[in-house]
Amino acid sequence: MSSANSLIVIGGGPAGYVAAIRASQLGIKTRLVEREDLGGICLNWGCIPTKTLLHAGDVLAQLRTANDLGIIVPEGIRADLPRVVQRSREVATRLRQGVQHLLKKHGVEVIKGQARLQGAGTLEVEGKNAQTLQADAILIATGARPRALDSLPVDGDRLWNYRHALTPPAQPDSLLVVGAGAIGMEFASFYAELGSQVTVVETQARVLPVEDEETSQWVARAFEARGIEIHTHTSAHLQTLDAQAAHITLRTENKKEAIRAFDRVLVCAGVVGNSEDLGLETTRVITRHGCIQVHDYGQTDEPGVYAAGDICGAPMLAHKASHEAIRCVEHLAGLTVPQQADHIPSCTYCHPQVASVGLTEARARERGRPISVGRFPFHGNGKALAINRPEGFVKTIFDTQSGELLGAHLVGPDVTELLHGISLAQRLEATEEDLMNHIFAHPTLSEAIGESVLQAYGRAIHI
Known part of the structure; x- marks a missing residue:
């Protein structure tokens, strides 16, 4: 395919700014239009500030149980909520400034305003910097917003x-x-x-x-x-x-x-895609339930118009958005791009943490796969006991015949940091034999992964 020489990205979130940077690296003249803040919802009002708040909550919980470790903590310990919130905003601001710096470093022109398509290859920007822009390709990365419920009209007060x-x-x-x-x-x-x-x-x-x-x-x-x-x-x-x-x-x-x-x-x-007021009616772009329908590499039904990230639908995750955006831009540049991975990792940062990738046990059974399921509780893991956080378990699911790792589901301490090892193993098509022969460092929480794999085949040592 022929390569695009110029690109306009609509939206500066995890799909948009990542696409713009990768396009610039590939020699494509790139401009980015954003109507609010660089970094999108994830950085400003989602992933980053919520994790900052949740970390404060985790520290508070650990302090409340510090006596179990022999550490004396004054009674009546509590959070200074205004300061907790202030720090979350400071972290978001710092990262937003980092995104601004990265775009400038890579020569991406950032334009503030509301973008509307005027057919393929052309869009108008409304706002202080009102102008008409043209490019070989346009990538829509406008993200999503909270779903409104008529039964619970949000007023910002109660x-x-x-x-x-x-x-x-x-x-x-x-x-x-x-x-x-x-x-x-x-x-x-x-x-x-x-x-x-x-x-x-x-x-x-x-x-x-x-x-x-x-x-x-x-x-x-x-x-x-x-x-x-x-x-x-x-x-x-x-x-x-x-x-x-x-x-x-x-x-x-x-x-x-x-x-x-x-x-x-x-x-x-839940959330809904930001597909309104983009001028999509001037194109052949198809939307369904507020999300843009795309093909393998983000192509819409309008030649030259692409989309990536939450605007394309579930799962609406920042890492999926960035991955989609990079694949789309590399395809635009004429590179050979591998197919989208089937298994997208998912993390929830509540207490206890939750992390998963691949098929659930129920979904694997629905597909008629012969499965072996392993489970290992963190209360059997030395590191989990040492840090006084023995809650939760690791569950792994394999195809009994081929040894394919179909899915993994983790609950417990820092499992969101453990998940990458499993998702990488799945990406590299590691089998149960590869994982059983892998040496997990001791003492680490990751040993629970190895024990779960062993347990799926009746070989667990510590349970």
Whole structure:
């Protein structure tokens, strides 16, 4: 294919700015249009600031159990919430400035404004820097925003979305979290650590519904042990608001109802793609449920118009967005690009942490695969006991006949940092034999991975 000599990227998030930098590295003249802040939702209002808050919550939890380690900590330890929030904003600002520097370093022109396509190859930018731009290719990387619910109209006061939860005016006495996906569970975990009375409702059968069922069940029990109230098969509807609380009707699937009062309500009902007001109607780009439909390398049905990241649909993850963007740009440059990996790692940073890649046990069985499943609890791992965090387990799933690693599911201490080893092994097509013969350093949490693999074939040593 012929290479593109010029590119315009719409959106400066993990897909957009990464695409722009890689395009510049490949010698493509690149401009990036962003209407808000560089770094997108992930850096400014998602991944980074939430993990900063959650780290503060983790430190608080460890201090509360420090006496178990023989460390004397004063009673009444608590978080300074305004300072915790301030630090999260400082981290986001520092990284945003880093993105700005990287784009400048790579010669990417950044234009502030709202971009609208005027057919293939042309777009108009509205704002202070109003202008018409043309390029060989246009990459749409406009990301996503919180899904609105008519039954819970967010007002930024009593009813929040994740932006409000990141910058609360004060700690809520009681918090209702609506939606038990990754975002909801992370905020539920953080506010519970601060001392808020947290209730989580989920319309589906279990929390973290996209995860392996054992993972969901384990996390639900761990949350309930921390005093977090969980209701599945339950929806929430605003009844009334007053000066003291939001009064919410909780309705189960069998139509039982109860009206509860909450200081604040956090709506985490998923996200929708930012496909409006882009001028897509002037092109042959097809959208479905707010997301742009693309082919193997981000091509839309309009020649010369591409898309990558959350705007293309689930799973809406920053690392997937960046990976898609790089593949798209390299394809534009005429490089031979490998097919998209089937298995995208997923991490949830609640306490306990959750990490997974590949098929769940249920999905593997649905596909008719003959499977061997291994499990190893962290309470059998020396490092987990040494650091006083023996909660959770590692679960690995293999094709019994071929030895293919089909999936892995981890719950427990720092499992989000352990996952890369498993996902890399899967990418390199490591078999059960390769993993059983691998030497895991001792004492490390990663030894639980090796034991899980051994247990799948009846060879575990420490269980």
